[in-house]
Amino acid sequence: xxxxxxxxxxxxxxxxxxxxxxxxxxxxxxxxxxxxxxxxxxxxxxxxxxxxxxxxxxxxxxxxxxxxxxxxxxxxxxxxxxxxxxxxxxxxxxxxxxxxxxxxxxxxxxxxxxxxxxxxxxxxxxxxxx
Numbered sequence: 001x002x003x004x005x006x007x008x009x010x011x012x013x014x015x016x017x018x019x020x021x022x023x024x025x026x027x028x029x030x031x032x033x034x035x036x037x038x039x040x041x042x043x044x045x046x047x048x049x050x051x052x053x054x055x056x057x058x059x060x061x062x063x064x065x066x067x068x069x070x071x072x073x074x075x076x077x078x079x080x081x082x083x084x085x086x087x088x089x090x091x092x093x094x095x096x097x098x099x100x101x102x103x104x105x106x107x108x109x110x111x112x113x114x115x116x117x118x119x120x121x122x123x124x125x126x127x128x129x130x
Contacts, residue, residue, distance in 0.1 A: 001026050001058045001067055006074050011052045013123070015115040017108075019048050021056055021069055029067030030112055031056060036071050038078045066116065 001007065001023065009021040012028065019036070022028040031054075036047050048054070055075075060068040097105070 001029070001061075003058050003060060006055060006057050009054055009056050009069075011048050011050050011054060013119045014044055014048060014050060015119065016044070017111040017115045019044060020116075020119050021054060023056070027067065029056070029058070029069040030116060031069045031071055032108055032112055034108065035059070035069065035073065038072050038075070066112070068112070 007023040007026060009023040009028075011019050012022045013020040016033075018030050018032040020028055020030055033041050033044050036044060041047055054071055056069040056071055057074040058067060059070045059073060062068075
């Protein structure tokens with residue numbers, strides 16, 4: 001799957017951090033909870049169910065072959081709201097990311113890896129022998 005491409009897929013698993021989506025003939029990937037909707041998502045199950053058909057956009061891949069997907073980036077952009085006064089405008093920070101941005105990215109990546117490992121273990125069973 002190429003970055004930027006848009007696909008139809010089916011939700012195959014849901015975790016507290018995201019959802020796994022299978023794209024027919026292309027493989028599967030994970031939609032992090034922050035990529036589900038244009039609004040804050042507290043409980044992913046309020047937005048998605050297993051077996052649901054969704055449109056996803058490929059937003060990244062890792063050297064290990066993990067595919068990162070987004071539902072919200074496959075949707076048309078939300079309408080822009082005008083602020084009621086000039087003080088409401090906040091600029092996105094420019095320059096290198098600060099510690100909090102780096103930590104947030106690290107935590108999201110870690111949660112994604114753990115969720116993917118658990119999903120794989122649940123789907124295929126444990127291979128350890130006693």
